[in-house]
Amino acid sequence: MAILKRLAETARPPVAFTLDGKACSALAGDTVLTAVLTQAEQLRVSEFGGGPRAGFCMMGACQDCWMQREDGTRLRACSTYIEPGMRLRSLPPPAAQVAGTLAAAVAGEQAP
Numbered sequence: 001m002a003i004l005k006r007l008a009e010t011a012r013p014p015v016a017f018t019l020d021g022k023a024c025s026a027l028a029g030d031t032v033l034t035a036v037l038t039q040a041e042q043l044r045v046s047e048f049g050g051g052p053r054a055g056f057c058m059m060g061a062c063q064d065c066w067m068q069r070e071d072g073t074r075l076r077a078c079s080t081y082i083e084p085g086m087r088l089r090s091l092p093p094p095a096a097q098v099a100g101t102l103a104a105a106v107a108g109e110q111a112p
């Protein structure tokens with residue numbers, strides 16, 4: 001069940017994006033935070049313990065809303081507008097996929 005329910009401005013054009021590989025739809029002018037929380041119960045999973053996070057201040061100050069695109073780049077969901085085709089993830093990537101980590105180096109060494 002989504003945390004946010006849209007009550008107004010429902011006539012804005014739709015914007016397609018994906019969240020954890022699932023096709024989703026937001027409205028033009030939504031922040032990433034609004035786009036995600038009108039679809040899901042949480043914004044992301046904390047990298048420090050796995051707890052659910054949904055942002056806190058909604059104004060770019062608390063740093064609680066950092067998410068990742070599928071390419072690994074980070075964005076602050078409360079101050080970034082959703083864009084068509086945006087591919088977002090709510091889970092941190094496996095350590096083996098994070099460049100510069102020991103796990104990535106080990107995974108690279110084992111690749112054929």
Ligand code: FES
Pocket residue numbers: 054055056057058059060061062063064065066076077078079
């Ligand atoms: S919700 Fe606080 S910085 Fe985004």
